[in-house]
Amino acid sequence: MEIAVLPHVSPVPLHKAYLLLNHGPVTLVSSHSAGENNLMAAAWVMPLDFEPPKIAIVIDKNTRTRALIEKSGKFGINIPGRDQIKLIKLAGGISALASPEKWLALGCESLQGKQNETPLIEGCVAWLECEVIPEPHHQAMYDLFVAKVAFAWADCRQFRDERWLFDDASRRTIHYVAGGQFFETGLSIDN
Amino acid sequence: MEIAVLPHVSPVPLHKAYLLLNHGPVTLVSSHSAGENNLMAAAWVMPLDFEPPKIAIVIDKNTRTRALIEKSGKFGINIPGRDQIKLIKLAGGISALASPEKWLALGCESLQGKQNETPLIEGCVAWLECEVIPEPHHQAMYDLFVAKVAFAWADCRQFRDERWLFDDASRRTIHYVAGGQFFETGLSIDN
Numbered sequence: 313m314e315i316a317v318l319p320h321v322s323p324v325p326l327h328k329a330y331l332l333l334n335h336g337p338v339t340l341v342s343s344h345s346a347g348e349n350n351l352m353a354a355a356w357v358m359p360l361d362f363e364p365p366k367i368a369i370v371i372d373k374n375t376r377t378r379a380l381i382e383k384s385g386k387f388g389i390n391i392p393g394r395d396q397i398k399l400i401k402l403a404g405g406i407s408a409l410a411s412p413e414k415w416l417a418l419g420c421e422s423l424q425g426k427q428n429e430t431p432l433i434e435g436c437v438a439w440l441e442c443e444v445i446p447e448p449h450h451q452a453m454y455d456l457f458v459a460k461v462a463f464a465w466a467d468c469r470q471f472r473d474e475r476w477l478f479d480d481a482s483r484r485t486i487h488y489v490a491g492g493q494f495f496e497t498g499l500s501i502d503n
Numbered sequence: 504m505e506i507a508v509l510p511h512v513s514p515v516p517l518h519k520a521y522l523l524l525n526h527g528p529v530t531l532v533s534s535h536s537a538g539e540n541n542l543m544a545a546a547w548v549m550p551l552d553f554e555p556p557k558i559a560i561v562i563d564k565n566t567r568t569r570a571l572i573e574k575s576g577k578f579g580i581n582i583p584g585r586d587q588i589k590l591i592k593l594a595g596g597i598s599a600l601a602s603p604e605k606w607l608a609l610g611c612e613s614l615q616g617k618q619n620e621t622p623l624i625e626g627c628v629a630w631l632e633c634e635v636i637p638e639p640h641h642q643a644m645y646d647l648f649v650a651k652v653a654f655a656w657a658d659c660r661q662f663r664d665e666r667w668l669f670d671d672a673s674r675r676t677i678h679y680v681a682g683g684q685f686f687e688t689g690l691s692i693d694n
Contacts, residue, residue, distance in 0.1 A: 366645070370559075449640075476680060500684065
């Protein structure tokens with residue numbers, strides 16, 4: 313299924329794509345190369361620029377995702393909702409290096425973005441399709457990747473008119489600490 | 504006042520300092536050079552490594568903070584609580600370039616860390632004392648700084664035994680989107 317045809321999904325203007333990551337949610341990073349899909353959980357990701365939109369993300373050398381991204385130069389950032397906590401824990405708990413069947417074990421439905429082969433994860437609240445800007449020193453030294461955001465999408469029930477809408481608590485974004493400690497995105501602060 | 508002597512503040516072991524930023528809270532960046540203090544709000548900050556602990560942070564060229572940090576090579580990351588929302592909005596809303604009296608206007612009490620001259624902000628829930636690792640290309644190209652965490656501290660009423668404790672809602676950390684949209688860190692997810 314193409315993400316662009318889903319009735320509840322809207323493209324996010326590229327100069328507003330940073331809004332999807334600004335509040336620091338945990339993400340799922342999807343990747344693809346030569347017929348192989350993968351997904352990892354990532355909290356170390358942040359906006360880097362408004363327009364053209366860029367992001368910075370840490371992708372450890374000891375992950376299969378790193379190998380796939382180095383081959384394809386592309387990845388997806390999927391922002392899961394509260395109701396996807398099990399998927400986040402699975403994606404963060406299984407290594408595709410130790411368990412090559414990880415993608416199948418996760419059992420997630422994928423959506424097709426505009427970057428044809430990188431899967432996007434169905435049921436998330438927002439998505440960023442990213443292209444690596446090669447920076448070999450930082451990649452080697454710090455596992456730090458800089459990427460351009462080529463396309464961005466959001467579930468318009470949770471993100472609309474440049475604002476997050478978390479009326480449905482089951483669809484709030486999530487913040488990860490470590491050791492299984494997660495928090496929901498909480499109440500809006502109006503004063 | 505030295506932060507180390509405050510009865511409610513404990514040092515955070517350096518290899519656990521990433522826990523203070525992992526969930527993506529908004530921060531206040533303090534800086535000092537040649538008698539001048541400054542403070543800016545920053546959401547684009549993330550952990551970069553566990554041990555030795557490093558962080559990555561975006562500091563725009565068009566800020567006074569950037570000039571101070573380039574001179575001193577040091578800065579503080581102060582993590583404010585819910586009850587400091589006014590300070591966050593002030594720090595994010597006033598430019599020290601346009602208003603050289605910004606630091607006085609903010610009216611915050613400062614604490615002395617181990618990096619003698621960089622002020623830390625009283626009343627925050629955690630603090631990281633950082634030293635820039637010079638990376639001229641990334642600083643110039645992306646406004647992206649890499650820094651070593653030299654010391655870390657937390658209010659042990661909000662962070663203890665490697666976990667955040669947000670029983671007191673007024674002391675929860677905060678997540679910033681944009682345009683005045685802030686969220687509290689919400690409920691812990693236990694399933």
